[in-house]
Amino acid sequence: SQQGEEDPQALSIQEGENATMNCSYKTSINNLQWYRQNSGRGLVHLILIRSNEREKHSGRLRVTLDTSKKSSSLLITASRAADTASYFCATAGIKAAGNKLTFGGGTRVLVKP
């Protein structure tokens, strides 16, 4: 079953604009991660935010985490055509249920040049 639900399912923006996507989850977590997937290939690890962190930055990426609302957001600033991909959030539970990651359904981002 999917732990996270991502919103929106698809996003189309112009190059240079910002892209924001959200992830909600159901159970308590140890941390939350965001991954990018290009054209149905492997997942690229973008950023990990721990449950005791509220915001984290990495280059043009900004991630927030609100554990009271069980939600996270990923902001990509000044988007580029190369950012076109699917973005997934993944959670690892407090009990680390066998170390598995539980993924959301993903947001498909299209950045138009």
Next chain:
Amino acid sequence: EAGVTQSPTHLIKTRGQQATLRCSPISGHTSVYWYQQALGLGLQFLLWYDEGEERNRGNFPPRFSGRQFPNYSSELNVNALELEDSALYLCASSFINPSEQYFGPGTRLTVT
């Protein structure tokens, strides 16, 4: 540093056959995870191996199995293939922080 590698890139099998997928983790990583990404079903956890032992498995039938070798590489075996096994199979590895997993490029399995 080399990332997680998987082979083959593509695999085409017919229903009832067996498929073997291979994964080599990042050097120094001892845990290997397998995930299935089937159309419409999202990314689903399959198996976790650490130090040669199966530590956890997802909600998949026993015909999905695997093993981890002394060099920490891993195989995923799928027996009695069914059409719905067609999917992208992703392998990931981790070391210190078990939940910080790094993924390979995947093997696309097509069952006809």
